[in-house]
Amino acid sequence: MTETTETAVQFLTAEGEFAPSAGAEEYGSYLDRLSEADLQQFYRHMVVVRRFDLEGTNLQRQGQMALWVPSHGQEGAQVGSAFAARAQDHIFPSYREHAVGMVRGIDMLAIVELLRGNTHGGWDPTDPTNGNFHGYCLVIGSHSLHATGYAMGLQRDGLVGTGDDESDAAVLCYFGDGATSQGDVSEAFVFSASSQTPNVFFLQNNQWAISVPVRVQSRTPLYLRSRGFGIPSVQVDGNDALASFAVTAKHLDDARRGGGPQFIEALTYRMGAHTSSDDPTKYRLSSEDEYWIARDPIVRFEKYLRSLGQSDAFFAEVKAEAEDFAADIRHRTLALTPPPASTIFDHVYSEPHP
Numbered sequence: 001m002t003e004t005t006e007t008a009v010q011f012l013t014a015e016g017e018f019a020p021s022a023g024a025e026e027y028g029s030y031l032d033r034l035s036e037a038d039l040q041q042f043y044r045h046m047v048v049v050r051r052f053d054l055e056g057t058n059l060q061r062q063g064q065m066a067l068w069v070p071s072h073g074q075e076g077a078q079v080g081s082a083f084a085a086r087a088q089d090h091i092f093p094s095y096r097e098h099a100v101g102m103v104r105g106i107d108m109l110a111i112v113e114l115l116r117g118n119t120h121g122g123w124d125p126t127d128p129t130n131g132n133f134h135g136y137c138l139v140i141g142s143h144s145l146h147a148t149g150y151a152m153g154l155q156r157d158g159l160v161g162t163g164d165d166e167s168d169a170a171v172l173c174y175f176g177d178g179a180t181s182q183g184d185v186s187e188a189f190v191f192s193a194s195s196q197t198p199n200v201f202f203l204q205n206n207q208w209a210i211s212v213p214v215r216v217q218s219r220t221p222l223y224l225r226s227r228g229f230g231i232p233s234v235q236v237d238g239n240d241a242l243a244s245f246a247v248t249a250k251h252l253d254d255a256r257r258g259g260g261p262q263f264i265e266a267l268t269y270r271m272g273a274h275t276s277s278d279d280p281t282k283y284r285l286s287s288e289d290e291y292w293i294a295r296d297p298i299v300r301f302e303k304y305l306r307s308l309g310q311s312d313a314f315f316a317e318v319k320a321e322a323e324d325f326a327a328d329i330r331h332r333t334l335a336l337t338p339p340p341a342s343t344i345f346d347h348v349y350s351e352p353h354p
């Protein structure tokens with residue numbers, strides 16, 4: 001039905017118990033970087049982004065958006081990995097990395113504006129408020145090339161492998177299981193391996209590429225893919241935010257230090273529809289959903305925090321915060337006005353022409 005997690009690095013079981021898996025030893029020390037406040041932030045981000053995501057779906061159903069692309073179910077993979085990145089690292093998302101954007105501190109209304117058709121593109125990753133978070137990319141896998149090219153640029157600017165934690169940078173690129181079937185991703189692997197670029201390729205294997213299951217796309221587990229290109233790889237339980245954090249932190253460190261590209265396959269599940277234009281009940285069984293609902297990244301993290309003594313008041317506070325966040329997004333969405341048509345050219349030509 002779905003890939004197992006037998007080889008995957010895991011710290012938290014589906015029941016929220018701290019029980020490191022066999023392959024977890026080399027990653028354990030990375031968890032020392034997390035304070036109690038960080039753990040609370042992990043939870044807060046996951047809960048708030050899930051509520052944000054639901055509001056996006058609601059707004060689409062009410063005719064306020066052309067399309068919505070849900071992140072529901074993938075919050076553990078996204079929040080853990082995004083937390084592992086440093087301020088100077090660059091992030092190349094595909095199109096459902098809402099939680100990554102939130103961790104990087106972008107104004108989440110920007111995602112609504114994009115999917116409402118309310119911008120003419122022109123996302124500026126160099127704007128200091130955008131956290132080195134690059135634009136969403138709907139052309140599957142294409143941004144793996146942008147990420148590789150960007151990393152080659154960092155090398156040429158001398159921003160890799162100097163041993164300086166403050167300035168050495170890496171590039172974290174997110175894509176899906178379906179994207180691994182694209183030529184662009186293979187080409188990115190070739191160039192990245194040849195130039196030993198500071199890339200971490202973070203695959204969220206959410207088990208589906210719209211209606212095509214991952215087993216149809218690959219005869220081997222996907223984490224083995226990159227090894228033929230000379231890129232080391234690891235499989236992680238993506239619904240375990242701690243494992244996602246620790247594994248990404250290690251491989252980003254390796255990449256920043258000049259260790260070349262790294263590949264992470266995070267096993268997760270797209271709990272809802274591919275987009276608001278999709279009906280997953282047409283192609284998958286509810287038993288599969290149930291299997292993954294029992295592995296929900298947020299439920300597991302809540303159980304873990306409760307086992308550490310986190311109070312009911314904290315969980316109630318986060319829930320209220322998520323409601324406020326969604327209400328604010330709704331309010332600001334309804335207040336949006338279309339940009340002047342002429343601004344479409346602002347992001348196309350570097351200079352005016354006749």
Ligand SMILES: Cc1ncc(C[n+]2csc(CCOP(=O)(O)OP(=O)(O)O)c2C)c(N)n1
Pocket residue numbers: 096138139140175176177178179180206208209210270274
């Ligand atoms: C080059 C290209 N081909 C096809 C599509 C249509 N398409 C949109 S999403 C998608 C599936 C992508 O699956 P995956 O990479 O697993 O990412 P997920 O949506 O599951 O996060 C396809 C084929 C596209 N957007 N771009």
Ligand SMILES: [Mg+2]
Pocket residue numbers: 176177178204205206207208209210
């Ligand atoms: Mg997928």
